[in-house]
Amino acid sequence: MADVVVISNTIVRPESYNDESGRVKIHLTPWDLFFLRAEYPQRGLLFPQPDPETNLISQLKSSLSVALKIFYPFAGRLVKVENEDDGTASFYIDCDGSGVKFVHASAKTVSVSDVLGPADSIVPDFLNRFFPANGVKSCEGISESLIAFQLTELKDGVFIGFGYNHMVADGSSFWNFFNTWSEICSTGFDRRNFSPLLLRGWFLDGIDYPIRIPISETEIPNQIVVTSSSLQEKVFLITSRNISVLKSKANGEVDSDDRKISSLQAISAHMWRSIIRNSDLNPEEVIHCKLLMDMRRRLKPPLEKECFGNVVGFATATTTVGEMLNSGLGWAALQINKTVGSQTNEEFREFAENWVKKPKIPNHVAVSNSIIVASSPWFNVYGNDFGWGKPIAVRAGPGNTSDGKLIVYPGIEEGNIEIQTCLSSLVLEKLSSDEEFLKHACVV
Numbered sequence: 001m002a003d004v005v006v007i008s009n010t011i012v013r014p015e016s017y018n019d020e021s022g023r024v025k026i027h028l029t030p031w032d033l034f035f036l037r038a039e040y041p042q043r044g045l046l047f048p049q050p051d052p053e054t055n056l057i058s059q060l061k062s063s064l065s066v067a068l069k070i071f072y073p074f075a076g077r078l079v080k081v082e083n084e085d086d087g088t089a090s091f092y093i094d095c096d097g098s099g100v101k102f103v104h105a106s107a108k109t110v111s112v113s114d115v116l117g118p119a120d121s122i123v124p125d126f127l128n129r130f131f132p133a134n135g136v137k138s139c140e141g142i143s144e145s146l147i148a149f150q151l152t153e154l155k156d157g158v159f160i161g162f163g164y165n166h167m168v169a170d171g172s173s174f175w176n177f178f179n180t181w182s183e184i185c186s187t188g189f190d191r192r193n194f195s196p197l198l199l200r201g202w203f204l205d206g207i208d209y210p211i212r213i214p215i216s217e218t219e220i221p222n223q224i225v226v227t228s229s230s231l232q233e234k235v236f237l238i239t240s241r242n243i244s245v246l247k248s249k250a251n252g253e254v255d256s257d258d259r260k261i262s263s264l265q266a267i268s269a270h271m272w273r274s275i276i277r278n279s280d281l282n283p284e285e286v287i288h289c290k291l292l293m294d295m296r297r298r299l300k301p302p303l304e305k306e307c308f309g310n311v312v313g314f315a316t317a318t319t320t321v322g323e324m325l326n327s328g329l330g331w332a333a334l335q336i337n338k339t340v341g342s343q344t345n346e347e348f349r350e351f352a353e354n355w356v357k358k359p360k361i362p363n364h365v366a367v368s369n370s371i372i373v374a375s376s377p378w379f380n381v382y383g384n385d386f387g388w389g390k391p392i393a394v395r396a397g398p399g400n401t402s403d404g405k406l407i408v409y410p411g412i413e414e415g416n417i418e419i420q421t422c423l424s425s426l427v428l429e430k431l432s433s434d435e436e437f438l439k440h441a442c443v444v
């Protein structure tokens, strides 16, 4: 239905980039390299229509160029070095100022309400064409830009889609960048307001770098075509009042004096239980809940919160369908709470030490019978005003969309949380009419 016409496809380079003065090389950690075969995560924001007088493209590009001067790693490229002596390869990010992809497109038949869809609807397929890095994998960052943007002009609004290389940045760093860009675009650049980028440095004592990876692990296997056609997505909203209800319910069911199940843990448990209840799995099947966690403050010594890079870990709670269905919300939340608590500095470093001994790069971050909780309700999504109004909605684009993937955002109203949920259409349909689930959630 949606005609998407590409008007231009250009490269935006960082402003006055001086190639020679201190060209930075960023070495990659085992946590970065773990994402070598992963697709670029993609997100997009829907905005109201700017004033027709606004010179949209040139404003966006010139402010992007300034933002890239600050966040220069995004403007670099991945470099692969083949080590002929032992049949391995090594990688690093060369901050060479090559620039980033910027696509200007138009879809004048699509309106804001088409993107949002009617109430209780699935996320429309045409949205995929508003994203600039469909199917691009981290290892392709050798020639592809490490972050890419697509501005699509709609009938009565604009959509900014983007994809980034997860080896270069995680969600936290990405949103810091995006906040900076929108601020520069709307208020101009004043050097005093922006501190220089803080890199994480190299913090793995006792691990030699660059890390050497067997060549076979660095190749992209022939595409196993996953018939993802049966997967569908919906965005569920949980209001702040319902979040409090779930949180106190979970804490009330946990036998502990210090009741500290967090909101996100309670919500994740509510989603997990509800999905499993509607999945028709056998009681003995093993199930997982994986949470992507920001490890910056958990490391010793801790990294600054705004430290740029990819510093995420995976916490995995595991149980069986039977056990889950025989237990309550508090129990499920506690399993999540425990696995989150077990992600310590020691655990994180041990993973790295073991990984370098025998580097293995997964083809899929997802495993079967699992939900993955990614992104965060604390990212500043709705504060991004480029000068013509705040975003109307946020959506995740294609990029390792897999059965059980939950992308969590803040809601447009403060305190609310929205969860873009990808499931097989059958499970999604059952979930959408599950009364117990809908006591605390609704489809937007």
Ligand SMILES: *[C@@H]1O[C@H](CO)[C@@H](O)[C@H](O)[C@H]1NC(C)=O
Pocket: 037, 038, 039, 137, 224, 226, 228, 362, 363, 364, 365, 366, 399, 400, 401, 402
């Ligand atoms: C996810 O990523 C892997 C490798 O990065 C890829 O093979 C797969 O097709 C992607 N998509 C899905 C739906 O899993």
Ligand SMILES: *[C@@H]1O[C@H](CO)[C@@H](O)[C@H](O)[C@H]1NC(C)=O
Pocket: 239, 241, 242, 245, 438, 439, 440, 441, 442
């Ligand atoms: C919880 O969510 C449901 C479904 O959206 C809604 O009907 C109900 O009013 C909410 N409860 C509270 C306490 O906000």
Ligand SMILES: CC(=O)N[C@H]1CO[C@H](CO)[C@@H](O)[C@@H]1O
Pocket: 254, 256, 258, 259, 260, 261, 334, 337, 338, 340, 341, 342
């Ligand atoms: C109820 C319970 O055990 N809560 C724990 C959740 O995790 C935090 C941080 O690890 C602990 O402090 C809580 O005790």
